[in-house]
Structure formats: structure tokens, C-alpha cells
Amino acid sequence: MRKYLLISMLLILSPSIFAYEDPTKYKDIDPSFIQLIIKDPKQKVGYTVGDKILREIKFTVKKPYELVEESLPIEGYEKRYRGQKLGIVLQKKEFTKKIEEEEVQYKIKLIYQIFTKNVVAKPAAVTADYYRLINPNDPENILKYRIPSFTFAISPIATFGAVKIEDDMSPYRGPFYININNEKKFLKRAILGFVLILLIFGYIWGRFTWIPGQNKIFSTVYKSNKKASPTEKNIKIFISDLHSGFDTTINQSLFENNLDILFKKNKSFINIKQELHIFFDISRSIFFENSQSINYKKTHSWLKSFSLHCRMCERKLIVDPKDIVGKNPK
Amino acid sequence: MSDQKLTDWRKLAATLESEINKVIVGQEGPIRLITNAIFSRGHVLLEGDVGVGKTTLLKAFARAIGGGYQRIEGTIDLMPNDLIYHTYLGEDGKPHVSEGPILKSGEDLSIFFFNEINRARPQVHSLLLRIMAEKTLSAFNKEFYFPHLIVFADRNQVEREETFEIPSAARDRFMMEIPIIIPPEDQIMTDLIFDTKFHDGDKLIETVPSNLIQFDALNDLSHIIQSSIKASKSLEDYTLNLWKATKNPEEYNIKISGIDIQLLIISGASPRGISMMMKTARVNAWLNNRTSVLPEDIHAIFHETMAHRLVFNPVYELRRTEIARELSNEILNKVSAP
Numbered sequence: 001m002r003k004y005l006l007i008s009m010l011l012i013l014s015p016s017i018f019a020y021e022d023p024t025k026y027k028d029i030d031p032s033f034i035q036l037i038i039k040d041p042k043q044k045v046g047y048t049v050g051d052k053i054l055r056e057i058k059f060t061v062k063k064p065y066e067l068v069e070e071s072l073p074i075e076g077y078e079k080r081y082r083g084q085k086l087g088i089v090l091q092k093k094e095f096t097k098k099i100e101e102e103e104v105q106y107k108i109k110l111i112y113q114i115f116t117k118n119v120v121a122k123p124a125a126v127t128a129d130y131y132r133l134i135n136p137n138d139p140e141n142i143l144k145y146r147i148p149s150f151t152f153a154i155s156p157i158a159t160f161g162a163v164k165i166e167d168d169m170s171p172y173r174g175p176f177y178i179n180i181n182n183e184k185k186f187l188k189r190a191i192l193g194f195v196l197i198l199l200i201f202g203y204i205w206g207r208f209t210w211i212p213g214q215n216k217i218f219s220t221v222y223k224s225n226k227k228a229s230p231t232e233k234n235i236k237i238f239i240s241d242l243h244s245g246f247d248t249t250i251n252q253s254l255f256e257n258n259l260d261i262l263f264k265k266n267k268s269f270i271n272i273k274q275e276l277h278i279f280f281d282i283s284r285s286i287f288f289e290n291s292q293s294i295n296y297k298k299t300h301s302w303l304k305s306f307s308l309h310c311r312m313c314e315r316k317l318i319v320d321p322k323d324i325v326g327k328n329p330k
Numbered sequence: 331m332s333d334q335k336l337t338d339w340r341k342l343a344a345t346l347e348s349e350i351n352k353v354i355v356g357q358e359g360p361i362r363l364i365t366n367a368i369f370s371r372g373h374v375l376l377e378g379d380v381g382v383g384k385t386t387l388l389k390a391f392a393r394a395i396g397g398g399y400q401r402i403e404g405t406i407d408l409m410p411n412d413l414i415y416h417t418y419l420g421e422d423g424k425p426h427v428s429e430g431p432i433l434k435s436g437e438d439l440s441i442f443f444f445n446e447i448n449r450a451r452p453q454v455h456s457l458l459l460r461i462m463a464e465k466t467l468s469a470f471n472k473e474f475y476f477p478h479l480i481v482f483a484d485r486n487q488v489e490r491e492e493t494f495e496i497p498s499a500a501r502d503r504f505m506m507e508i509p510i511i512i513p514p515e516d517q518i519m520t521d522l523i524f525d526t527k528f529h530d531g532d533k534l535i536e537t538v539p540s541n542l543i544q545f546d547a548l549n550d551l552s553h554i555i556q557s558s559i560k561a562s563k564s565l566e567d568y569t570l571n572l573w574k575a576t577k578n579p580e581e582y583n584i585k586i587s588g589i590d591i592q593l594l595i596i597s598g599a600s601p602r603g604i605s606m607m608m609k610t611a612r613v614n615a616w617l618n619n620r621t622s623v624l625p626e627d628i629h630a631i632f633h634e635t636m637a638h639r640l641v642f643n644p645v646y647e648l649r650r651t652e653i654a655r656e657l658s659n660e661i662l663n664k665v666s667a668p
Contacts (some may be wrong), residue, residue, distance in 0.1 A: 024520040240668055252663035257626060287668045289622045 029133050029143040035060035038148070045153040049117040053090065053126060055150060057108040064135050067106060068142070069095075071132035079112070079127050087116025088126060118154055125151040175304035217245040218310040225307065232286075238303050239283050245310065256280040268313035271321070273304050278328050298329035331539050334618040336558065336616070337642050339551055343369060346542055355521060356513025358649035361615070363634055364391055368543075370613045371552045372505020372606055373462050375447070375496075375638065376484040377651075382420060382482040382510050386531040388443050395548075397478055398435020400442050404449035406492050410457040414469045432467060432476075439476045442547040444483040448493040455500045457464050462503045463469050478545050498597070498641050505606045507638035509651075512638065519630070552613075559612040560622045565635040568625055568667035572632070573604045575661045576640060584660045589646065589653060607635040625667040 037058040047053070061067050072095065094109035112126055148214040177183065211267040223243045229232040246254035250261050256277065263270050282299060286289040300324060309319045343365055348360050360376075367374045368391070376384040392399040402413060411651040432442065442460065443626065444450075460657040461467055462481050467474045482503070485496070491530045501507070522528050562568075575582045577598030580591045599607070607628070639655035644651055 046553055236668075243666060243668065247666050253666045254626060255629070255667075257629070283668070286623050288558070288562045289620075290562050 021186075023221075026130075026132060026142050026144040027063065032131075033062045033065050033228075034145050035062075036145075041152075041247045043152070045121070046155045047114050047124070047152055047165055049114055051114050052090075053112040053114070053150070053152070055110045055126065057106075057110070057147065059106040059108060059131070059147075060103050061106070061133060062103045064137060065133045065143070066104060066136060068132040068134055069143075071127055071130070072108065073110060081125075081127055086124065088114055088124065088128070093291050100293050114154065115302060117156060118156055121153050121155050124154045125149045129134055132330060133206045139227070152192060216240075216314075217248055218307055219246050220306065222307040222311055226304055227239070228300075230296040232294075232296060235303065236301055237287060238300065238307075239279075239286060240302070242279065242307060242310070243283065249314070264311060266316065268316050268318065271319045272306075272309045272313060275324055276300075278325075279306055283327055295329060302329040322328075336554065340616065340619065342543060346391075349394060350387070350390050353390055353538055353594075354383055355511065355517040355528075355643065356515060357383070357387065357429055360387065360508045360510055364388075364505055365627065366610050366613045366617065366631065367506050368395065368548065369555060369608045369616070370606070371549060372610065373503060374483070375480040375501070375504040375507040376482070377507055377512055378484070378486065378510035379512070380486050380489075382512055383531075385443075385445060387481070387510070388441075388484070389480045389531075390535050390538050391482070392443065393535055393538045393540050394542040395440055395583060396543065396546050397440025397545035398438040400431035400439060402442075402444055403446060404433045404446040404454070406449055408450045408454055410453050413454065413457060425634065428591065430460065432475060433462040433469065434514055437475055437554065438478060440478045440480065442476075442479060442481050444481060446485060447483040448485040448496055450494065452494055452497065455496060459503055460498055465509065467489070473542050474553075475579055477549060498639070501638045502603055503563060505610065506634040506636065508634050555616045556612055558621070560561060560614050560623060561608070561612070564668040565623050567626070568665070569604070569608060569628065571665045572628065572661060573599055575665050576636060579657065579661065582661070582664045584664050586656050586660060594644050594646055594653070594657070595640060598635055599639050603639040603663050604635065607631065610635055612661070629662055665668055 021089065035058075039056040040301040041053055059067070073090050073093065075090055075093050077090050079090075080088045089112065090110060092111040093115040094107075096107045098107075114124075115234075116124070126149060128149040130144045133143045133145060133146060135141065136142075221238075225234070225238040225241060243254070246262060250265050252261070254262055258277060259273070262276075263273075271278065282303075285294060305323070306327060309323070312319050346368075347361055347365050350365075351358060355456065364374055364387070376382055376388065402408070405441065407433060412430060414430045415427050415433070416430055417427050418424055432439070442461075447458075449457075457467075458481065461476065462480070465476045465479055467476070481504075484492075527534060571582070575584065577595065579595060584591060586594075587602040608623075610631040611623050614622045614630050615621070618627070620627075637658050640657070641653060642650060
């Protein structure tokens with residue numbers, strides 16, 4: 001009776017007994033006969049139930065040894081550690097073999113699926129496998145080679161009943177939905193709207209206002225001359241800078257008789273037409289008529305105000321008619 | 331001469347202009363330029379189509395200025411001697427020699443009008459060159475002087491058969507080349523068709539007051555204008571840049587579509603040309619009641635005083651009128667002042 005009971009117990013436990021192979025049973029092969037390249041997933045944490053792990057193993061065995069293909073992991077086999085099931089099952093195996101003159105190359109693709117979870121993060125591993133190798137000239141002497149394990153962490157997942165929802169209400173993420181199509185649609189529309197608004201703003205800024213780094217001719221003229229002392233030399237520089245600013249604006253020389261080109265280029269300058277005529281008057285007096293009756297202080301201050309108005313026109317802003325000084329400062 | 335006298339002369343110049351404008355309609359620009367040339371003492375070449383009124387315009391000025399007025403028609407068989415004398419058999423049956431158009435008025439010759447100058451041979455051009463530049467002529471073992479002479483010439487650019495291109499040396503002696511175009515205004519064109527006073531040119535010219543200006547005072551007046559109208563340092567710089575731009579337009583970033591600007595110019599304006607330009611700019615300032623020359627004075631006469639002096643690559647010579655206008659506009663657009 002005891003004998004039958006022992007046999008029946010052995011039969012029940014047999015799969016676990018066969019699956020658990022003693023690593024010390026076979027001798028290790030000389031590593032110089034083996035070349036191993038393993039490509040494991042870069043992700044080491046965050047695995048949970050249902051996730052898949054892909055291991056790609058390139059295993060080259062030099063002659064005279066050969067791989068015992070039966071020693072490769074079996075599809076559907078659940079990984080164990082010291083006989084304990086780990087909840088990691090080999091879901092799929094792809095296997096190719098290329099025989100060369102001096103060696104045999106094996107490409108092994110193993111997809112494991114995780115069937116375990118935990119309320120706290122816990123370490124897990126696709127445990128090491130032992131591939132058996134034989135020398136056909138000495139078939140009795142079986143050798144083994146260890147394929148290293150892949151360790152990772154299984155992270156908790158908040159499923160109903162597993163954790164207290166109220167303790168897991170992170171303010172940084174909303175609830176998970178089974179169907180997120182509506183949210184995707186909303187996100188697409190929101191991005192589209194945002195891009196559209198950006199384009200409109202960009203157009204308005206480029207067209208009607210001043211952006212740093214753009215249309216800054218008169219801004220530079222004003223900045224570089226505002227603090228200069230009101231001497232004849234500095235005023236000449238100020239006027240030359242303004243002339244050069246106008247020339248750059250219309251891409252040709254601006255004179256009093258071709259002001260229309262400036263107005264056509266930028267209508268805002270029409271608002272300071274009166275001041276433009278005064279400017280040319282001042283320029284003529286200083287550069288060509290060598291007039292003696294010039295009040296440099298007043299002229300400098302007028303030029304400052306004029307260059308500010310030009311800066312506004314350049315930015316396509318409207319100069320307040322009250323600010324326009326319609327009288328020659330001399 | 332006092333400022334008052336300069337003012338009086340300016341008024342006279344304005345009267346001359348307005349009188350001519352009464353008989354030659356729609357040509358205010360050319361009339362202002364010819365007035366300028368008269369006070370700058372420079373020779374004028376008119377260029378335009380047939381029948382646009384070039385001859386009538388010049389005759390009207392000749393009448394108003396007074397002094398001796400002579401004219402000759404350019405023909406292919408015209409020889410230099412024809413300008414100096416002509417021979418004929420007199421009633422007495424003997425050969426006679428009488429003065430040609432150049433000598434007929436003696437020193438009082440104030441306007442010599444050369445009609446259709448491009449029909450004359452280069453030999454005639456070369457005689458004219460000396461008269462224009464030196465205002466003297468050697469003939470009959472004697473030296474003749476024409477101190478008050480201004481040469482007016484015209485040519486039409488449309489007809490090219492039996493014509494001779496005026497050499498650049500001859501062109502350079504003309505202070506201005508003024509284009510005459512048909513006025514585009516409908517009202518003026520209608521008047522030219524239907525107003526009978528425009529149909530008889532000679533009769534029309536008779537309405538211009540004769541001897542309006544004292545022709546023999548113009549040389550002195552011109553000297554005074556030139557010395558009293560000032561040009562500042564900035565204007566000197568500006569003029570210098572304009573001159574350089576006629577020589578090397580590519581250095582001033584001047585571009586004309588369809589033209590290789592580096593190949594276009596063979597020779598820019600001459601020193602004589604640029605000094606003539608400055609002379610006319612001073613007169614323009616004076617006519618506008620200013621005591622200093624402004625860039626605008628230069629703009630007013632730049633094309634007319636510069637364009638005909640530029641020597642273009644022969645490839646572009648046939649399109650001279652169009653290219654020269656574009657080039658002078660571009661030079662004024664690209665060269666800044668101050």
C-alpha cells in the first residue's frame with residue numbers, strides 16, 4: 001500500500017521534478033567553444049500582469065560540439081525558482097539554425113508573458129537556462145552552458161479590489177478608461193486649435209507689431225543716438241543714421257521728392273509726413289547749406305522724438321497726432 | 331554783381347521760361363533744362379521723334395535770347411567748308427565767296443542750330459567739336475571768335491539710314507542731351523490737333539518777345555552764378571560717389587534686369603562731363619532761389635547731363651536710350667546722400 005502511495009505521489013509531482021533540473025548534473029563546456037549575444041528589453045521596471053518580455057539570443061557553438069535542441073525552453077513552460085512557480089510563462093519560441101563549416105549559429109527568440117502582479121514592487125527574473133551540448137564523437141559526455149537570467153521588477157497595478165482606490169487617487173493622473181477614443185479626439189482638436197492660435201498670433205505679431213530682432217532699424221538709431229551730446233558732429237551722425245534707416249527701409253535712397261515710395265512701403269509713415277519734411281529741411285540746413293542759425297540742443301531733442309516716431313511707424317503703430325512736432329526746431 | 335542783380339536775372343529767366351511755355355505746350359521739363367543750359371553756357375542736343383517740336387522749341391529760345399542766330403541742316407554730303415563759306419556766280423558773272431552760317435553773324439553769333447546733326451559726316455562733327463569747345467575757327471588766314479555761342483543740335487533716333495553715330499568725343503561736348511517726347515496729357519494733345527495757332531510754327535514763334543535776354547551778358551552772369559552758389563563738403567562727397575558710380579556701377583550694388591552690369595560700362599563720365607553737371611546743378615539751385623546746391627538740384631539734371639556721355643559696350647549700344655535712363659535712375663536710387 002505504501003509502495004503504491006509513493007508511486008502515485010511521484011506521478012503527481014513528476015512535471016515539477018522533470019522541470020527542475022539540477023545544474024550540477026552536467027559539466028560546463030569550455031567557454032571558448034561558445035559565443036553568446038543576448039538582447040534583453042531595456043525596460044527593467046514597471047512590468048505587470050499581461051506584459052511580455054522578448055529575449056533574443058544569438059548562440060554560436062563551435063565544432064565538434066552541437067546543441068541538444070531538446071534542452072531549449074519549451075513553449076508553455078512556467079519559470080520556476082527552486083521549484084516555485086514565478087508566474088512567467090514562455091509564450092512563444094522561434095528558433096533558426098545556420099550550419100557553417102566550423103560552427104553552428106542558432107537564433108532563438110523567446111517571448112515570456114507575465115502572469116503575476118503585486119501591490120508593491122517586487123523583483124522578478126526570467127531565470128537562467130542551461131543548454132545542453134554534446135560532442136557527436138563522445139555522445140555519452142553531455143556538457144552544459146548557462147544562459148544568464150534577466151532580472152526586472154514587477155510593479156503594482158491599481159485594479160479594483162486590489163488596492164483602496166481612495167488611497168491611490170494621484171492628483172497627477174485621472175482614472176483609466178477602457179475606451180479612450182473620445183479623449184484622443186479631444187486631444188487632437190485641442191492640439192489643432194493650439195497650433196492655429198499660434199499661427200494667428202505669429203501672423204499678428206509679424207504683420208502689425210514689433211518682435212524683438214525684427215524691424216529694428218529706427219530702434220537702433222534711437223538707442224545709439226539718444227544719449228549723445230547735442231554737438232554738430234553728433235547731430236550729423238544722428239541725421240546720417242536716420243537717412244540710412246530710411247534707405248534700408250525702402251531699399252534705395254530716400255529724398256524729399258520720393259517720399260511716396262516710403263509711404264507705399266509702410267503706410268504708417270504717412271502720419272508723420274509733416275515731420276519727415278522738417279527732417280529733410282534740417283538735413284539740408286546741416287549738410288548742404290551750412291546754416292549757422294541752428295540750435296543744436298533743440299534739434300537733438302527734436303531728432304530724438306522724430307526717431308521714436310519713426311520707430312513706432314516701423315512697428316506699424318499709429319503716432320498720436322498730439323505728439324507730432326510740426327515745427328522746425330531751429 | 332549784387333544779390334539784387336542775381337534776383338533780377340532770375341526773374342528774367344522765369345519770364346523766359348514762361349514765354350516759351352506759352353508757345354511750346356507740355357514741355358515744361360525740357361524748357362527748364364534748356365533755360366538752365368543757357369545760363370550754364372552749355373551746348374544742347376535734343377533727341378526725339380520726328381515732328382515733336384524740337385526745331386520750334388529751339389527757334390523760340392533763339393528769338394528770346396537775341397544775338398545772331400544761324401542754322402544748318404545736316405545732310406550726308408555736307409562738308410565742313412559749307413559751314414564756313416559758300417561760293418556762287420554773281421550777277422556780274424564773276425565768282426563770289428560769302429560767309430557760311432558760322433561766320434555770318436560774326437562775334438554776335440549766340441545760337442547755332444544744327445538740325446539733324448547725325449546726318450552730317452564725321453568731318454563736319456570734328457569742325458563743330460572745335461567750335462563748341464574752343465569757340466574759335468581758323469579760316470581765310472584769320473582767327474574768328476564766337477564768345478557767346480551756344481550750339482543747339484537735334485537728332486532723331488528712329489531713322490538710322492544715311493546717318494552717322496555721333497562719336498563719344500562729340501557727345502561729351504554737349505552739356506545736355508534732352509529727350510523730347512509727345513506730352514501724354516489728352517488736353518494738350520487735343521490742343522495740338524485742333525488749336526490752329528499750333529499749326530504754323532513760324533507764326534507761333536513770333537509771339538515770343540524777341541531779345542528778352544541780353545545775350546552778351548550771359549557769360550559774365552554765368553561766372554557769377556557759379557561763384558556765388560555754394561557746394562558743401564557733403565555735396566562734394568555725394569557728387570564724387572555719383573561720378574564713381576558711372577564708372578563702376580557694380581561697386582554701388584546697381585543692378586538692371588537683363589544687363590550684365592560689369593560688362594555694360596566701357597567708360598564712365600569724363601571730368602569735363604561731371605564738371606558740366608555741377609555747373610548745371612548750381613544754375614538749377616540759382617533758378618530755385620537757393621544759395622547752395624542740394625542733391626535735388628543734381629537729380630533734376632543728372633540724367634540729361636550724364637546719360638549721353640557714358641560709353642556702353644557695343645552689345646548694349648542699340649538699347650542705349652532705355653538702358654541709360656534705367657542706369658541713371660538706379661545710380662540716384664543707390665547712392666546715398668549724405
